[in-house]
Amino acid sequence: MTDNKTLPAEVPTLYIVPTPIGNLGDITQRALEVLSNVDMIAAEDTRHTGKLLSHFNIQTKTFALHDHNEQQKAQVLVEKLLQGASIALVSDAGTPLISDPGYHLVSQCRHAGVKVVPLPGACAVITALSASGLPSDSFSFEGFLPPKSKGRKDKFLEIAKVERTCIFYESPHRITDSLQDMLDILGADRQVVLARELTKTFETIQSLPLGELIEWVNSDDNQQRGEMVLLVHGHRSSEADTLPDEAIRTLGIIVKELPLKKAAALTAEIYNLKKNALYKWGLDNLD
Structure with a gap:
């Protein structure tokens, strides 16, 4: 049995609304209804979100909430909610709070007794894992890899003996350096998946032993572009x-x-x- 009631809410509500990670067709009908009917949308980048809203002819006003202002602005939004407003939280792509802003806002809302309603939807971590071919019964999302080599190697040492699948985000301009650091710690035989440009025109999901994956990435500059997810097979104990x-x-x-x-x-x-x-x-x- 399903409940199709979305809005208006009986009490002030913060809605956590996933947006597409590439293909606009992946937005849900419920997400569109919420974004169309809330009083305000808190967005990581109002210009980026504005393009999405314009595509779906949604006129709801937006409010900038990003890494640099969230701790200061979260209380402003909480006060609006306590006064009766309904607000949707979105990030530039995917599910908010997953390596995106929103933690402080959600935490303050729950502390203040404001209702928080999460909507299911697009998430690069789960999308990549589902198609990776790696064990999915136990996994951890580790966020973005550190920008410096030492930090990355420390992280790889930390997971070297972990038996669950570990998932990272990485930037295209660091992908070759990160894979080399991973090779130095985990060895050439560790199975690694590079999921790139998920749901977009040039989507690529490649699974290879790490030594072969590095050669494959280095041989094709196209594989060093776009949004990237790295999935690392857990340690096989013997x-x-x-x-x-x-x-x-x-x-x-x-x-x-x-x-x-x-x-x-x-x-x-x-x-x-x-x-x-x-x-x-x-x-x-x-x-």
């Missing part, structure tokens, strides 16, 4: 990842006197472990 420290130390001592295969077999017998896991660890970590 028996070698869970070996006791004592066994690893023992293997390191024995291998100085015996071939690795025999050292792994002897260490496995001492600690009641599988020799193949020890042998693999030795191949990967011992000179």
